[in-house]
Structures are given as C-alpha cells and as structure tokens.
Amino acid sequence: MKKVVILGLAICFAPALAQANLIPEMLSQYEAEGGSNFDAAAGKKMWSQEFASEDGDMRSCATCHNSDVRTAGKHKKTGKVIAAMAPSVPFVALEEGDEPRYTDVKKIEKWFKRNCKWTYGRECTVQEKGDFLMFLKDQ
Amino acid sequence: MKKVLLFAVVMMFSGQALAEDFFSNLFRFKGVKPMTDKLYKDSCGECHFAYQAGLLPKRSWEKMMLADQLSDHFGEVADLEEEDRIAIRDMLVADAADTSIYKRSMKIDRSIPENATPLRITETPYIKKKHKEMTDKYVKFNPKVKSLINCNTCHREIEKGIFDDDTVLIPNFGYWSEIE
DSSP states (O other): OOHHHHHHHHHHHHHHHTTTTOOOHHHHHHHHHTTTSSSHHHHHHHHHEEEEESSHHHHHHOOOOOSTTTEEEEEETOEEEOSSTTSSSSOOSTTOOOOTTTHHHHHHHHHHHHHHHHHSOOOOOOOHHHHHHHHHHHH | OHHHHHHHHHHHHHHHHHHHHHHHTTTTTSSSSHHHOOHHHHTTTTSSOOOGGGGGGHHHHHTTHHHHHHTTTTTOOOOOOOHOOOHHHHHHTTOOOOOOOOOHHHHHHHOTTTOOOOOOOGGGGHHHTTTTTTTTTTTTOOOTSTTTTTTOOOOGGGGTTTTOGGGGGTTTTTEEEHOO
16 A cells, blocks of 8 residues: 555656756766866856857857856857756746756756867866856856 | 437547548658657757758768767757767668658659768758749848748748648748749
C-alpha cells in the first residue's frame, strides 16, 4: 500500500520536478568536476567582457543576450528574439514547444558549448560555467 | 429508435472523416515530407526554421552535418552532442530530396547538377527559380522577412510541407496570389 501511495505521489509531482530550476544541481556537478568557490562577481564581469572575433568584431555574452539579463536579447545575425536569461523573469513561450530556462541539462551544456566557442573561440572551463550560473542564479 | 439515430449520426461523421482522409492522402506526396521529430526541432529549430530533409539531397546533409561543418555553420557555432549529431544526420539523409517520392523534393533534386553539393537551400536552382519574382522590396528590405532563409515567414502551411502559391502570405504585402 505504502508503495502505491509513493508511486502515486511520484507520478503527481514528476511534471513539477521536471520543470525545476537545475542551477543548484549544475553547480554541484561543476564542483565535482573541479570547480570551486563560484563567484557571481566574476560571472558578471565576464558577461560583458568583450573579445575580438576572427572577423574583427567585438563579442560578449551581452552582444546577443543584453547586458541587462532581465531583458530579452536579440541574435546578432538572425535578429531572433532570445528570452531573458534571468530566472526571475516569468517564463513566456515565444514559440510552440519552448520550455523554461535551466530545466534541461543537455540544453544548458549545448548552449554553453556553442556560445563560449562563439564568444571566446573556445569552450568554457567548469569554473567559468559555475561563475556564470552563480551570477545568473539571483538575477 | 434512439439507437438507430445515434448509429446514423456516428456513421455520418466517420464517413466525413474517411472522406477527408481520402482526399488528404490523394495529395500526400505533393509538397515535401513534413518533419515533426522533437530532437530535430529542438536541435535545429531553436535558431532557424527546421528545414525539411526533402529540401536538399543526401550528399548536402552528409556534408552539413559533419562535426567540423557544424562548428562553422554559416558563421555560427552549431555544435551538437555526438549522438544527436549522428541521429539528426541519419534522419536528414533518410528523407533527403534525392530519395523522396514527394513532388517538390524531386524537383529540387533534379535541378541540382550531379557534381554540386549545395549547403544553402536558397542556392539550389529550383528554389532560386521559384523565388525569381521575390525582389528586394518583398524580402531584403521587408523588415518582417529580411531573407529567403526565413521560409516560414511567408509559407504559412510549411509545417505540413505545403509550399503552394496560394499559401504564400508576405508580411506588409498580403497574399502573393493577390499581388501578382
């Protein structure tokens, strides 16, 4: 009987859990992979720090995401609207199938990889990723 | 009596459904094969319209989906997890234009010279020819369109793989069939 109740509860809460903000889990994972003392200030600084790309233009996270992470950004080339990065901004689906930020580990890693390479010309270290999430967490 | 009536009503509606099925099947191979796969839409459709596999031949997708190519995807970084890259490549190859029985896919494929491996759909001869009348005022200088790469902006039935002229609605101008 107890098992049935637990199972029932698990089923009820599974969708809610699936939507949970995964930043704390990501931070502990990055810690396990060698990061330490994640620093929101370092993440914030890096957010707007500009790097010269191969094409000669200056790039930073803010190029597409805006320096104010509570506002929606815009893709530099395509102009596509990019939802605000701050978890405090209520989720609005811009397109069918959109899901809230920080709810899918695979997606977080995919975009860290793509965007670090675009901005810095290399992948980010676990320390940098941790610093970024530490900064974004409370925005 | 009530039962008979109910039966009749049920028959009537299922008859209609059957007829609709029949007609949609009749035209099933007209456009390009729709793509509904979630992995594909999530992986590619986040940045641009998730172009159907039937818009380019197999050799084009094989080249585009190479890991090196994805790292420089028309100037953007589009890296994927290795397993996703393979899964998506296989999906695209399986329904590519040169293996498709869909009419428009066949036309696209036939228009491409055998020794060419286009990576841009807009550079295939068939697509180019079909958009000859899409001058800058409709596309480039139209802030709601900007480029032919935004297929879905004007092709309103594109999700179903339909590209017919009468489904083209150009923002700021109206239905193409009424502009022509």
